[in-house]
Amino acid sequence: MQRIIRDTAVARAIKVLYDYQCQICGTRLETSEGPYAEAAHIRPLGSPHDGPDSASNLLCLCPNHHVLFDHGGLAVQDNFDLIGYPGRLQIHGRHQIDLACVQYHRERYSPLIRGEGSITPPRLQKGNKCRHELSSVRCNAWGARHRYSVTPHDC
Structure with missing residues (x-):
């Protein structure tokens, strides 16, 4: 098994460039250890995608x-x-995004967005209430919001 070694300095530089604010919703998560954001690869690393580990x-x-x-x-x-x-992805003037990577991601995932793919959103069991944390995330959106709680509210 081959493990991909990521360039954490590049990931850190992107987070600093955006002041740890999400390029989609503008949220900046504060933790006891400082701000938190994630560096997401547009075109995934490793086989079969072979995306570059670059800004x-x-x-x-x-x-x-x-x-x-x-x-x-x-x-x-x-x-x-x-x-x-x-909405629109927020782009810093010093961040040049590789459109070939954007196109690769879109071609791979657009069928899922249109509902033609095999990934379906998880369903909450009867009696469980959604307690997501970001008002900018629509209640019918799905993802890891149930794990990362900042200011929860009942939907």
């Missing part, structure tokens, strides 16, 4: 949008409008 293939996302992005809940147009989620 041009990285986004700064909150955990919710990282999961949605990685599992086909949303994608990005070439003009940075979002597919499957309202």
Whole structure:
């Protein structure tokens, strides 16, 4: 088994460039250890994707949008409008994103966004209430929001 070694300095630089704010919703998570965000590869690393571990293939996302992005809940147009989620990807003037990576991600995940793929959102069991944390995340969106709780509320 081959393990991919990521360049954590590049990931850290992207997070610093965006001040740890999600490029989709603008959320900046504060923890007792400081701000938290995730560096998401647009074109995944490793076989069969072989995406580059470079700033041009990285986004700064909150955990919710990282999961949605990685599992086909949303994608990005070439003009940075979002597919499957309202709004536009925020791009810093010093961040050059590789459109070939964006196109690869969109071609791979657009069928999932349109409901033609095999990934389906998880269902809450009867009696369990959604307690997601971000008002910018629609209640019918799905992802890891049930794991990362900041200011929960009942839906």
